[in-house]
Amino acid sequence: MREDVELRQAEARVNAAHAELCSVEERAQRVHPDYQRHARRLDRQYHPLASPPVTLAPGPVSQIILDHVRVRGLVIGAYSEWSWDVEWLLEEEARTAARRDWRRMGCVSEDVAYGLIVASYRRRMGVVAVREMARHRYRQAQLVGLTRLQLDAIGRERERQRQGVQQAEARAERSVELAQAYVVPAFERRA
Numbered sequence: 001m002r003e004d005v006e007l008r009q010a011e012a013r014v015n016a017a018h019a020e021l022c023s024v025e026e027r028a029q030r031v032h033p034d035y036q037r038h039a040r041r042l043d044r045q046y047h048p049l050a051s052p053p054v055t056l057a058p059g060p061v062s063q064i065i066l067d068h069v070r071v072r073g074l075v076i077g078a079y080s081e082w083s084w085d086v087e088w089l090l091e092e093e094a095r096t097a098a099r100r101d102w103r104r105m106g107c108v109s110e111d112v113a114y115g116l117i118v119a120s121y122r123r124r125m126g127v128v129a130v131r132e133m134a135r136h137r138y139r140q141a142q143l144v145g146l147t148r149l150q151l152d153a154i155g156r157e158r159e160r161q162r163q164g165v166q167q168a169e170a171r172a173e174r175s176v177e178l179a180q181a182y183v184v185p186a187f188e189r190r191a
Contacts (some may be wrong), residue, residue, distance in 0.1 A: 028073030028083035035071045080129040090125060092120035156177065 043051035043059025051059030058066055065071065072085040094117040102113035143151060 003076045016148045024075050024077040024081050024083050028085055031073030031075075061172040076129050078133060079172055080126055080133065082125070082129065086125070090121045091118055094121055 039062040040051070040059070042061045047059045047061070048054065049063065050057075057063075072088070073083055073088065074086050075083040076086065094114055097117050098110050098114035102110045105113050105116070105117070107113040144156070146154070
């Protein structure tokens with residue numbers, strides 16, 4: 001009896017993990033069509049005469065998307081699971097690093113270096129994903145229990161702060177430009 005319960009619980013955990021992975025992969029597969037849809041929208045908005053239905057050829061923004069094989073969906077889920085495209089990127093980078101550095105690493109072959117590097121990348125990526133999700137949950141936990149009015153007020157305050165930062169950055173850039181306009185380079189000074 002107890003073994004049946006444990007077996008059902010284990011199956012439930014496996015099914016839940018599979019469902020999470022599927023949802024991440026589903027989102028990753030939607031990235032390319034979303035990009036194409038957005039490109040068509042931009043073409044209709046900014047290039048109405050150079051895009052369908054006026055012409056049969058895709059518009060200029062859509063053409064940029066079509067010039068590439070596929071927009072890869074780098075998606076990381078709430079439980080640090082990631083899409084196959086993230087895995088592909090990790091493996092490609094590990095392959096490149098192994099090809100370049102296997103001798104310097106003291107490995108007997110490129111394949112051994114690849115195994116070490118890809119394991120290291122996966123471990124680091126997993127730690128970063130877990131840490132950032134924990135930070136996200138911590139920041140969001142502070143908002144639990146607030147009313148819609150309070151949340152709206154917090155959103156407005158954050159937007160005001162964001163605009164203040166942007167204005168300060170613009171003023172700092174302008175002051176640097178002014179200072180550079182008045183500074184005479186050393187090679188132009190007469191000694």
